[in-house]
Amino acid sequence: MNTPYIHVLGTGTSVPEAGNAPSSYWVKVRDKALLIDAGPGIAQEIVNNGYNLTDIHTIFLTHIHSDHCLGLPEILFGIIHGEQNIHHSINICVSAAYTKFIEDGLLKVWHPWFKKSKHVTYQITPCVSGKELFVNDVTITPFKVNHHDSSLGYHMRTKDISLSFTGDTDVFDIHQVEELKTQILFLDSSTSDPQKIPGHLTVQESVRLVENSNISRVYLSHFMPGEQKKIKKYLKKRGKKGRSEILLAEKGKKIPL
Numbered sequence: 205m206n207t208p209y210i211h212v213l214g215t216g217t218s219v220p221e222a223g224n225a226p227s228s229y230w231v232k233v234r235d236k237a238l239l240i241d242a243g244p245g246i247a248q249e250i251v252n253n254g255y256n257l258t259d260i261h262t263i264f265l266t267h268i269h270s271d272h273c274l275g276l277p278e279i280l281f282g283i284i285h286g287e288q289n290i291h292h293s294i295n296i297c298v299s300a301a302y303t304k305f306i307e308d309g310l311l312k313v314w315h316p317w318f319k320k321s322k323h324v325t326y327q328i329t330p331c332v333s334g335k336e337l338f339v340n341d342v343t344i345t346p347f348k349v350n351h352h353d354s355s356l357g358y359h360m361r362t363k364d365i366s367l368s369f370t371g372d373t374d375v376f377d378i379h380q381v382e383e384l385k386t387q388i389l390f391l392d393s394s395t396s397d398p399q400k401i402p403g404h405l406t407v408q409e410s411v412r413l414v415e416n417s418n419i420s421r422v423y424l425s426h427f428m429p430g431e432q433k434k435i436k437k438y439l440k441k442r443g444k445k446g447r448s449e450i451l452l453a454e455k456g457k458k459i460p461l
């Protein structure tokens with residue numbers, strides 16, 4: 205596919221569910237692959253879908269809960285031991301408040317391996333809400349969500365596309381996502397009422413948040429085991445209402461942009 209696309213690598217959470225993987229998205233724009241979140245098993249998931257780990261240019265981590273970042277060492281080890289003859293560098297973007305954890309917590313135990321493998325390097329880029337970053341002609345704007353302290357969502361824009369990923373969030377200020385002129389939004393929606401998990405939206409809250417927004421298409425994702433069916437049923441019963449089209453993200457689906 206030469207047109208830009210999003211490949212949904214998983215729609216799950218930290219609680220394993222047969223056939224799923226923690227929510228993560230492969231965004232392909234021109235020759236660059238951008239990965240949104242890297243939960244456990246992600247390296248295998250990437251390869252299962254026919255990609256190479258060295259296709260990854262930048263990884264954006266929304267926050268540091270296990271289902272969003274534990275795949276990071278897997279990716280680095282996979283490249284170091286799998287691709288001896290090439291040089292590759294990966295950029296890891298994460299909230300400025302979490303850079304210390306990534307470098308001196310999560311990755312430190314493997315520093316001796318990572319540092320002696322000169323053919324693979326990584327940089328950690330601290331992100332702050334509202335401060336733009338650039339990957340070639342893609343402009344990335346981190347924005348504040350309502351989950352763990354300092355969790356960030358990411359907006360990505362080229363001259364043709366405009367999409368946002370919230371990562372885990374509870375009810376938050378959707379206007380900032382609208383102001384970024386988001387056309388497609390990936391929104392966490394872990395459960396269906398009354399199984400609310402603090403820090404996470406239910407499908408009912410998600411619908412209230414976005415149904416009258418100016419975001420054309422919203423994909424709900426990050427489902428607790430067993431909740432996907434209930435959420436699907438709720439959306440089906442609700443039918444088409446409001447300005448936004450609200451859909452369920454499906455693992456394995458490629459969405460052209």
Ligand SMILES: [Zn+2]
Nearest residue numbers: 267269351372
């Ligand atoms: Zn979380």
